[in-house]
Amino acid sequence: MKKRLAGFEELVLLATASLGEEAYGVTVQQRLEAETGSAVALGAVYAVLDRLQRKGYVRSAWGEATPQRGGRRKRMFHVTAPGLTALRAMGRIRSRLAQPIPKHA
Amino acid sequence: MTRVLRWICDPDKLEAIEGDLAELYGNARSWRYARDVVSLCVRQPRTAIRSLAAAVVVLVLVGPIGPPTHYTVHAADPAGEFALEIHDGQAIAATLDGAPVPERDLRQTGDTLIIRGGDHGADFYIAIKPEGGIKWYPRHSVLR
Numbered sequence: 134m135k136k137r138l139a140g141f142e143e144l145v146l147l148a149t150a151s152l153g154e155e156a157y158g159v160t161v162q163q164r165l166e167a168e169t170g171s172a173v174a175l176g177a178v179y180a181v182l183d184r185l186q187r188k189g190y191v192r193s194a195w196g197e198a199t200p201q202r203g204g205r206r207k208r209m210f211h212v213t214a215p216g217l218t219a220l221r222a223m224g225r226i227r228s229r230l231a232q233p234i235p236k237h238a
Numbered sequence: 239m240t241r242v243l244r245w246i247c248d249p250d251k252l253e254a255i256e257g258d259l260a261e262l263y264g265n266a267r268s269w270r271y272a273r274d275v276v277s278l279c280v281r282q283p284r285t286a287i288r289s290l291a292a293a294v295v296v297l298v299l300v301g302p303i304g305p306p307t308h309y310t311v312h313a314a315d316p317a318g319e320f321a322l323e324i325h326d327g328q329a330i331a332a333t334l335d336g337a338p339v340p341e342r343d344l345r346q347t348g349d350t351l352i353i354r355g356g357d358h359g360a361d362f363y364i365a366i367k368p369e370g371g372i373k374w375y376p377r378h379s380v381l382r
Contacts, residue, residue, distance in 0.1 A: 158258040172270075175258060176277025179251070198257070205257030 138190075143223050144169070145181040146190060150212040150220060157196060157207040158182070182210055190216030243275055246282045309370065317357065317377035327366055332356075 138146065148164040149156040158178055165173045185191045196207035212220070247255060255278055263271045311322045323331040329351045332339040343354040349366045356362030357377045365373040 158254060159261050172273075174277035175255075175262070175274040176279070176281045179255065179278065180281040195254075199261075201261050202257035203260040205253045205260065207257060208251070208254030 138219055138223055141177070142181050142185060143220070145178060146185055146212060146216055146220055149182070149185075149191060149210050150217065154209070154211075156210045161210070185216065186210075188215075189213060190219055243279055246279050248282065311372050313372065313374075315374075315376035316379035320353075320356070320362075322351070322364070322366075322372060324366060324372075327368065329364075329366065 144165060145161060148161050148168070152160050152164060158175060161182070162173050162175050162178045165178070182191060182193070186193060191210045191212055193208050193210050196209040198204050198206045243255070244252060259271070259274065262274070308325045309323075311324065313320055313322075318335045320335070321333045322329050327349065329344055329346055331341075332344055332353055334353070334356055339353055339356065343356070345352040345354065346366075349368060351364045351366055353362040353364070358380060362377065363374065367373060
């Protein structure tokens with residue numbers, strides 16, 4: 134059975150993919166807020182990233198620690214091949230659904 | 239709030255989350271900070287277990303698992319049977335061998351109840367335990 138992407142999962146996965154090597158909690162949250170124009174809770178971002186990791190769509194690894202973060206490391210997220218496949222599949226579905234509606238006489 | 243987060247959050251994820259909060263807010267505390275901490279707390283997998291543990295503690299301390307507030311004790315000793323109806327630690331009614339004891343014969347001071355004339359004409363002393371239940375010295379039987 135195919136693992137489906139829920140609406141917010143797709144947005145988080147897209148944001149993670151678009152951030153490339155710079156994807157971690159803060160940047161994903163900020164990207165989502167910038168693109169959607171609405172507030173996104175950090176807890177919601179992490180909950181979805183954890184779920185996407187369980188589905189095998191992202192993997193995480195420790196990143197750098199900065200003074201700004203009180204010396205704490207970042208948890209960097211990377212979209213995996215299955216994650217990219219799922220995103221492309223969702224994109225195809227969206228494209229088909231977004232075909233112009235035929236005009237009625 | 240961060241203490242709660244530390245208690246709830248999986249230790250292997252805590253470093254990154256605390257780092258993100260420091261990066262976003264520094265030492266400033268705002269409603270956005272509160273929202274993010276709360277959102278992180280409620281979505282942690284350990285929340286369910288820890289919330290359940292906290293709920294049990296609260297129930298034990300203040301909830302219905304505490305001492306009963308209204309109960310009836312049926313007891314017997316060599317002198318016969320008796321019953322006490324107790325509400326919030328106060329004896330509100332009693333029977334001796336099934337016969338109701340007049341209210342005027344019930345005297346309670348603290349957790350000590352006296353049933354006047356309840357021990358072959360002498361006073362009958364009963365201790366009402368704060369945690370529920372009673373304690374008394376058995377009365378002697380009556381030779382008939």
